[in-house]
Amino acid sequence: MKDNKKVVLNVESLSISFGGLKAVSDFDIKIYKNEVYGLIGPNGAGKTTIFNLLTGVYRPDSGEILLDGENIVGKDCVQINKIGIARTFQNIRLFGKLSVLDNVKVAMHESYKYNILEGIFRLPNYYKKEKDMDEEAIKLLKVFGIDDLADVISTNLPYGKQRKLEIARALATKPKLLLLDEPAAGMNENETKELMNTILKVRDEFDMTILLIEHDMKLIKGICERITVLNFGSVLASGNLDDVLNNEEVIKAYLGA
């Protein structure tokens, strides 16, 4: 079934070390269009480091990262976002003093352009683009059920809604691949369930491909078809959810605990 699907992300033998520590070594992953792919592993396994490598925060010591066939190794965060990867952060990073609406609108800066003078003198193009942006931002916020909070300053949002806003903001950059770093962290059971639905909805409505890190196995089991288990920076197992979860090494090293 996967054979006729397009590969969105193809990573081969990715490695990085910090000082003597091999944080990630020989990491491979292949993600197909419209997949929700899970990346799991114990604390300190190197999951977030992989996100940082994919988004250009760190430059790998070796390895290849192909997004839609384009090699993005060596590009910086800004360029990689333009090419098509957006992410959320393990510890939420919103634009705290901006409103919920502005958090999303600022992420649309590439799709709705007008120059600074058009903005200062309030020329027609300013009003047009701002209006279009408002409409699209509200639509996006609706998907996450936070459109009624558009005016609220984002730090004043409750935790679960901040996480949702972060996903909405990432989507606003129109990525090809969305990376979610522990989206359910700090959520209660109901919120997590709701989040699972939202993630599937995002995949369907935005035709999105999603790679997510998560410790909550309920979420992983609920929405991921394929997963990769990382341990001490290297891949312990990867493949279909059930196969991986029944893998003895995985049970021993990680799940058995």
Place this chain on the structure above:
Amino acid sequence: MNRLYNKKFIDKSITFLMIIFLYVIITLFDKNVSSLLRGLLVQFCVYSIMAVSLNLVVGISGELSLGHVGFMCIGAFVSAGFTTYMRSVLNVESIFIFIISIFLGAFVTAVFGFIVGIPVLRLKGDYLAIVTLAFGEIIKNILNAIYLGFDSKGVHVSLKNELQLGLESDGYTLIKGPLGITSIPHYSNFLIGVILLLIVIFIIYNIIDQRTGRAIMALRDNRIAGESIGLNVTKYKLIAFTISSAFAGVAGVLYAHNYNNLAATGAKFGYNMSIMVLVFVVLGGMGNIRGSIISAVILTLLPEALRSLQDYRMLMYAVVLIAVMIFTNAPAAINFRKNLKFGKGKLKDER
């Protein structure tokens, strides 16, 4: 959403109305205005422009600059040099010359801002503070040492003395070292100051409330997240810093044409004045344009008004500063003020 737009609009309008109201009141009661106050009117505008422009860097873009009067100094010298040359050598004196000098001052200062900003704003950390501090002092010292004159052969520059310029008999010395520029045409007045202030505020408000401003504030709030959504950090920080410099230049133009002579003294253009402007911004509230203006006016007036207290003057000044700082920044005081406000404006309740 509309609520948000209305709030922004009302907030801006209050600032404009406040300034216009003050202008009308002071002009109407011109006869009753004390000579002390009258002498300060242009300075209110100068330091208000300084404060709002610095707020663009400190409050909106989140970078620390400690050399803001260095840019004011450049704007002052460039524009005063131009207008004085036009009058003394070419015998042209007109408001159009002054308008040209405003653009000239703003442009040259913007170029300096860009050049100072470009190496520093690529770095992470408070390097801008260090570099701008040094920049302000360097500019002041150079302008204190420089002699510049013209004659039929062209421009002459010296860092030693006027004789060194070796001007012909038809020569004219424009900048006279520590004496600076003398017999500057007196173009500035309260009305022009207020108009310039209104224009600067208009532009700054409309920069904040648009695509570019949102990006600048987003990077202030979280640089890493900003990069992750594709915002170019250096570009947006540089835009804020360059525009802010240009407006400091405008303040310098206004300042220079309010006096006959312009010298780069430490009292007017030293780092302590930069710190003073920073105090205006901090007291008025980071990112709060109206607050910057109010505190610039009050803190420009206060030392003069307290003059009768003589030796206790600076003591009182310090006490007032501390009191205002507590009132505007202490959490308890902020809560107290929030409780005073009625209506559903309190976002906390939505938690």
